[in-house]
Amino acid sequence: MKSVRIIIFFLLLLIVAFLSLAGRCFYLQYSRSGHYYSASTKQQLQKPQRGVILDCRGRVLAASNKIQTIFAEPRIIKDAKSISTKLAPIVNIGAQEICKLITESKNPGFAKIKLGAGANQCSAAGKIYGIGVQSNWERHYPMGPLTAHIVGFTSADNQGLDGTELQYNKELSGSAGQNIFFADASRRPIRLKQQNSVLTDGVGIILTLDTTIQQFARAELLNQYESIGAESAMAIVAEPETGAILALVSLPDFDPNDIRSADPNNFRNRAISDQFEPGSILKPIAAAIAIDAGVVGLDEKIFCEWGHYRGRGFGRIGEYGNHEFGDLTVREILVHSSNIGMAKIGQKLGKDKLYSGMKHFGFGKKTRVDLPGEVGGLLRPVQKWTGYSVTRIPFGQEISVTAIQLVRAFCILANGGHPIRPFLVKAMVDNDGRIIKLKRPSPAVGFVISPEVAQWIITDAMVGVVNEGTGKRAKLEKWRVFGKTGTANIAKSDGGGYDDDAYVASFIAGAPAEEPAAIVLVSIRKPNIKLGKGYTGGTVAAPVAAAILEKTLNYLGVPHNLSQNVAAF
Amino acid sequence: MVTRTKDNSLPDYIAMAVIILMAIGTVFVFSAGSNIGRELDLQRFYDFAVLRQILFFPLAVIVMYIASRFDYRRFRLAAGWLKSPVGYLLVFSIALLILVLFPQFAPEINRARRWFRIPAGPITVSFQPSELAKWAVIFFLTAFCDKFSADIKLYWRRFIPACLIIAVVVGLIITEDFGTAALISLLALLMLIIAGVKLWHIATLLPFGAIAFFAALIRSPARKMRIIAFLNPEKWADSAAYQANQSLIALGSGGLWGRGLGRGICKYGHLPADTTDFIFAIIGEELGFVGTAAVIGLFIVFVWLGILVVVRCRDRFGQLLAGGIVLTIATQAALNIGVVTVVLPTKGIPLPFVSAGGTSMLLSAAAVGVLINIAKQSSKEPLEDNE
Numbered sequence: 018m019k020s021v022r023i024i025i026f027f028l029l030l031l032i033v034a035f036l037s038l039a040g041r042c043f044y045l046q047y048s049r050s051g052h053y054y055s056a057s058t059k060q061q062l063q064k065p066q067r068g069v070i071l072d073c074r075g076r077v078l079a080a081s082n083k084i085q086t087i088f089a090e091p092r093i094i095k096d097a098k099s100i101s102t103k104l105a106p107i108v109n110i111g112a113q114e115i116c117k118l119i120t121e122s123k124n125p126g127f128a129k130i131k132l133g134a135g136a137n138q139c140s141a142a143g144k145i146y147g148i149g150v151q152s153n154w155e156r157h158y159p160m161g162p163l164t165a166h167i168v169g170f171t172s173a174d175n176q177g178l179d180g181t182e183l184q185y186n187k188e189l190s191g192s193a194g195q196n197i198f199f200a201d202a203s204r205r206p207i208r209l210k211q212q213n214s215v216l217t218d219g220v221g222i223i224l225t226l227d228t229t230i231q232q233f234a235r236a237e238l239l240n241q242y243e244s245i246g247a248e249s250a251m252a253i254v255a256e257p258e259t260g261a262i263l264a265l266v267s268l269p270d271f272d273p274n275d276i277r278s279a280d281p282n283n284f285r286n287r288a289i290s291d292q293f294e295p296g297s298i299l300k301p302i303a304a305a306i307a308i309d310a311g312v313v314g315l316d317e318k319i320f321c322e323w324g325h326y327r328g329r330g331f332g333r334i335g336e337y338g339n340h341e342f343g344d345l346t347v348r349e350i351l352v353h354s355s356n357i358g359m360a361k362i363g364q365k366l367g368k369d370k371l372y373s374g375m376k377h378f379g380f381g382k383k384t385r386v387d388l389p390g391e392v393g394g395l396l397r398p399v400q401k402w403t404g405y406s407v408t409r410i411p412f413g414q415e416i417s418v419t420a421i422q423l424v425r426a427f428c429i430l431a432n433g434g435h436p437i438r439p440f441l442v443k444a445m446v447d448n449d450g451r452i453i454k455l456k457r458p459s460p461a462v463g464f465v466i467s468p469e470v471a472q473w474i475i476t477d478a479m480v481g482v483v484n485e486g487t488g489k490r491a492k493l494e495k496w497r498v499f500g501k502t503g504t505a506n507i508a509k510s511d512g513g514g515y516d517d518d519a520y521v522a523s524f525i526a527g528a529p530a531e532e533p534a535a536i537v538l539v540s541i542r543k544p545n546i547k548l549g550k551g552y553t554g555g556t557v558a559a560p561v562a563a564a565i566l567e568k569t570l571n572y573l574g575v576p577h578n579l580s581q582n583v584a585a586f
Numbered sequence: 587m588v589t590r591t592k593d594n595s596l597p598d599y600i601a602m603a604v605i606i607l608m609a610i611g612t613v614f615v616f617s618a619g620s621n622i623g624r625e626l627d628l629q630r631f632y633d634f635a636v637l638r639q640i641l642f643f644p645l646a647v648i649v650m651y652i653a654s655r656f657d658y659r660r661f662r663l664a665a666g667w668l669k670s671p672v673g674y675l676l677v678f679s680i681a682l683l684i685l686v687l688f689p690q691f692a693p694e695i696n697r698a699r700r701w702f703r704i705p706a707g708p709i710t711v712s713f714q715p716s717e718l719a720k721w722a723v724i725f726f727l728t729a730f731c732d733k734f735s736a737d738i739k740l741y742w743r744r745f746i747p748a749c750l751i752i753a754v755v756v757g758l759i760i761t762e763d764f765g766t767a768a769l770i771s772l773l774a775l776l777m778l779i780i781a782g783v784k785l786w787h788i789a790t791l792l793p794f795g796a797i798a799f800f801a802a803l804i805r806s807p808a809r810k811m812r813i814i815a816f817l818n819p820e821k822w823a824d825s826a827a828y829q830a831n832q833s834l835i836a837l838g839s840g841g842l843w844g845r846g847l848g849r850g851i852c853k854y855g856h857l858p859a860d861t862t863d864f865i866f867a868i869i870g871e872e873l874g875f876v877g878t879a880a881v882i883g884l885f886i887v888f889v890w891l892g893i894l895v896v897v898r899c900r901d902r903f904g905q906l907l908a909g910g911i912v913l914t915i916a917t918q919a920a921l922n923i924g925v926v927t928v929v930l931p932t933k934g935i936p937l938p939f940v941s942a943g944g945t946s947m948l949l950s951a952a953a954v955g956v957l958i959n960i961a962k963q964s965s966k967e968p969l970e971d972n973e
Contacts, residue, residue: 028916031920035886043879045870046841050841053838057839
């Protein structure tokens with residue numbers, strides 16, 4: 018009877034095995050069905066050409082080229098040796114090696130012989146019976162690392178994985194799903210599937226980006242980034258009137274032509290995905306909100322407590338560099354970057370107005386720029402504010418922002434108060450170069466703050482910062498520059514106060530002040546203080562911003578508005 | 587001599603399950619073998635797997651019926667070594683296995699010598715001796731274990747000779763067909779365990795088994811590649827794991843209800859061996875989970891009926907033989923489905939009753955015939971000579 022029991026045990030085990038195989042089938046055919054269905058459709062399709070990505074002057078940032086693959090069809094080859102010897106001189110591969118490729122191929126319809134073959138090779142190889150030529154698309158990025166974070170990159174099967182390639186993957190891909198017939202592996206048609214639809218190539222995308230300006234920005238930033246040993250750095254150049262992004266650099270970067278050897282950490286576009294406490298660079302925004310709300314007059318003197326301000330509910334506030342200021346006007350507060358002055362302005366304004374003003378300038382929410390991976394920064398809801406919040410936010414603490422959010426806020430100031438949305442894609446074009454869709458956001462309606470206040474902040478206070486205050490290094494000969502520094506301590510990761518050796522040095526600059534053509538934000542994270550080359554926004558970021566701005570304005574041909582003054586000196 | 591009692595419907599159920607499986611197989615071999623490029627030339631119809639299968643189906647049913655009329659006790663060795671057909675069967679299949687290694691007798695197909703091609707008038711009959719050897723080993727081992735019942739525990743006098751016979755058969759097959767050799771060793775091992783061999787006896791074989799396995803692996807780079815590809819299928823999707831990957835695509839794209847009978851597209855050149863080892867994937871593609879579950883369900887029913895036969899059978903030989911037959915067919919089916927669903931690395935094992943292939947189908951049918959005979963006699967009154 019023992020044998021019977023063992024037999025039954027084995028057979029029950031087999032039943033269990035069958036049940037688990039049925040479970041496996043259910044998993045494959047139910048849960049994973051969609052995946053395999055699309056895989057099965059894909060191998061019946063002719064692939065469309067992926068659209069190009071161009072900059073605003075038509076320079077190619079990403080394009081797909083056809084590469085030819087010479088392959089053998091093992092199942093119809095009777096004599097692999099003679100075919101190999103015929104093919105060997107054409108493709109410059111040893112006959113033995115080819116023979117091996119043919120005989121050992123597991124796919125009876127396809128054995129890859131040579132990738133990226135030339136036209137002569139292809140036409141000669143195609144004449145041999147059993148040898149075929151297949152064309153495939155390969156993505157190229159002629160600008161390399163220069164536009165890596167904006168353009169992004171694709172996977173081996175031409176799916177966008179990052180940047181514009183990912184954001185507009187659907188448009189760039191075109192539609193292969195509408196191909197006409199099923200074919201068997203020998204590419205003989207089996208039956209018509211959809212007669213009315215045709216294969217359409219992907220559309221081209223034209224960016225607002227200007228590669229020349231991008232080149233200026235990257236060269237200047239990279240130089241500074243390396244010389245001061247910073248952890249990361251970013252620069253954005255934008256057109257204030259529209260919000261069009263002319264350049265966007267995030268360092269460290271990578272070469273999209275060689276993503277396999279790149280460090281995946283560098284794929285992150287820090288300009289939209291890094292949030293940080295901005296520091297003083299936020300002061301002009303808070304001041305503008307206060308003036309617009311009418312709680313502070315332009316000539317009103319605010320007592321700055323000789324550098325020591327403390328009180329119940331908001332702790333102690335000091336000045337940067339231990340300055341001791343007395344009575345200052347709003348303009349002087351911004352020019353000298355007084356924390357206490359800003360704290361008092363915040364108190365005058367009150368929680369609700371400060372919060373709604375900040376919201377209107379777009380903090381605490383994504384800018385919806387057309388790139389993937391954007392974060393929204395952090396502006397806590399007003400219910401959670403303490404006495405600390407209302408005194409700290411005006412000088413850029415207790416709030417986290419992204420570089421792109423800062424650019425948007427200063428674009429609003431610089432264009433006279435119109436709300437804008439930063440954008441990167443100008444238009445989409447078909448293969449004949451016809452524009453099929455304009456992507457420019459609809460023109461702004463209404464005002465975030467009154468044009469007079471915005472203009473005053475720009476032409477009076479922020480020009481003062483550059484001419485008399487902390488931003489002197491951003492001064493340009495030919496144009497009147499407005500700007501603001503920001504040097505923010507990075508909070509310790511354990512939540513206990515700030516790290517004295519770690520800073521984010523930022524500078525926002527724009528010119529000409531009367532009618533701004535471009536604004537530049539430079540933000541450098543953790544300059545190496547030990548190198549002794551400075552770490553403040555005014556010393557490390559301002560010169561970079563000024564250099565980028567000068568080259569950009571020259572390149573754009575913006576009229577010099579200081580030439581008369583210079584001549585008068 | 588064989589009298590059926592009225593309440594014993596077990597044989598009918600077994601025949602029914604198996605015939606349904608064969609019918610499904612024939613339909614799908616026909617579907618998977620369809621080829622729009624070639625026209626069917628009825629003069630040479632035997633060359634087409636599709637049409638051949640239509641011939642094999644009724645033939646297999648006839649073979650099954652004939653085998654079920656043959657009293658299974660005649661396979662016993664109890665009466666003497668020369669009185670039972672199992673000894674002759676074993677010697678005959680070993681002889682064929684040796685013959686098939688000579689190029690004069692057997693052509694090389696897919697870089698292996700596994701088939702005889704026997705010209706018979708206008709047609710050429712292929713015959714795969716390793717399939718016969720598999721059944722010969724199972725039947726012989728059963729008879730051997732039955733003859734020596736408790737003596738099988740004797741290591742040198744009983745266990746080792748049994749193992750040597752298995753080793754000869756497996757050794758002849760292993761160079762040309764690793765999968766079948768491994769399957770035969772596994773089944774033989776299970777049979778010995780069932781017969782009551784001491785486990786430590788089997789443990790002494792493990793080193794040899796391990797050496798044989800690694801030797802086979804090292805000698806064939808393609809085999810090594812298959813295992814590497816099995817562990818990392820996406821990476822080798824175009825080369826070594828091509829078949830596995832295509833199999834998953836065929837299965838998965840069927841979904842719950844399938845594309846519809848005859849509407850699959852993977853059979854058009856994408857999935858190699860679609861009528862033989864990978865027929866299950868085509869069933870999955872065309873009938874979906876409903877179809878695969880039905881096939882698996884039929885095999886479960888078959889195993890369950892097998893258990894009933896074993897439980898109702900009164901003599902030890904019948905129990906061992908019924909167990910061996912059901913175990914062989916069901917293990918093979920589970921391995922095949924495991925390969926198709928990529929739970930196991932690719933191995934050339936056909937799905938019993940369903941895959942195209944005459945040798946396998948006819949021999950399995952004969953084995954089931956024997957099983958039916960055991961089932962028929964199991965409900966009878968205890969035999970007088972019951973030990």
